[in-house]
Amino acid sequence: MAYIYMPLIFTVIGYGILWIATAPVIDFVYNVGSMVMAQEVPEFNTQLGSVFDGNDGTPEEQPEFVSTSNVNLPVFGEQYGQITCERIGLDAPVYFGDDNDILRVGAGQYIGSFLPGYGRLIMLCAHNTTFFRPLQIIEAGDIIVFKTSYGVYQYQVSRTDIKDHNDSSAYDLLKEEEELIMYTCYPFETMVGTKTDRLFVYCEKISGPTVID
């Protein structure tokens, strides 16, 4: 019998001493561990999700307001809209976020900017050789249609500008007026060195429901 209870007692005392001795660092280790451990075993789904229902409404039949409860907010990597400009042949799905996985399949929204209808700045980017290639022929006055599940928005191009990619004067994230900015690498030619310039296309809102509480 002693061959069972004696080792058990030793084990309990051993772990007890270890627990007491390491108590000050256990919390620290646990907190550091929590930063790299997920609640669940991670899933590696490479498919990007979508909250966009393919809204087939027209800009003319949109309500003036839409409640936030009707806005299905996207999470990072989800498609939430479709942006088009008939004249230049622009037609791109819009995703929330702008990492490489997103830019392979559509236009991405900088997550520090806002969704359409919130009366703030919306910033979209895409590669100039794929989804935003048509921007090379965009002009002031062109109409952009931005469809989301909660409304169809229209924006009109007011101007374009070319700035360095580090030039933060190209946008104002605190602006309290709805503005759509589409940006892409510049110039558009193939293999002309590292493209550090960006083409910015500024658009003013002309229609679409305002999101209210």
Added chain:
Amino acid sequence: MRNNKKKKSNKLLKKVISTLLSFLLAVIFTVGSVLIGVYIGFLNENRIIDGLNYKDYYSGVESTFYENSKDISTPIGLPDTVLDGIVESEKVHQDVKNYVVSAVNGQTFIFDIDSLKNKLEENVRGYFASQEWEIQPEQEATIPEYTQLIADEYIKCVKLPLVEHFASAKRVYQKILLFAIPSIVILSAIIIFMMLHMQKWKHRGIRYIVYSSFATMLMVAIPGVVALASGFYKHINISSEYLYYALVKYISNGLWVFIYLALIWIVVSVALLFLIRFVKNYKN
């Protein structure tokens, strides 16, 4: 009467001291086992290679390299086809393996990227020719810049994160082992000698060693069993799937080493039990 009392008190004192020494021996054995377990289970390049071989690590590196290269090529205006065949799967496999072996041995692995760059340049020129475009001076100057970017991306993808720290960690650990293992052996020998010497009958002394070895078995096995059974280490958040599986396999391999060490302690304990029986019979 007084002698009897003294004898009893001596016996009790012997018991208490033997128990304390037995516990101390268990702790020393456990520390030694854990030190050896960490060395064999985690600071072992074969465990890393096992982890990489477990589930598509090499093809994961290869596809990540191609995906990232596409992300470099697309803004430049080159199609994905220019990347066709710039690196063979076999080369990726060899480079990953050779890099890991070099890194864990503290050596610098020199990547041979010339063939990759040459093939890529050939593909780029082929693409321009297929489009019947003449390469302009500015574009000509961009070709080496572009091929270098892709070559750098290849090296980045092949390099296993943090493995370069492995060699220095292993060196430090080896120094600790060099001091700790002899100390543990000497301390254990002293304690065993004391326990055997204190007892009139040697088998009683061996019994305390069995308590220690069984306790060591438990203390070594419990963390490994709990970790493997709960699988909490599988919750680790790493973005690349291939890296995740390699790491999880590496950790589980390391934990299994502790289970094997616990099994060795069971064997030791059983052997000591047989020894007790043998010594008892010999005494009779």
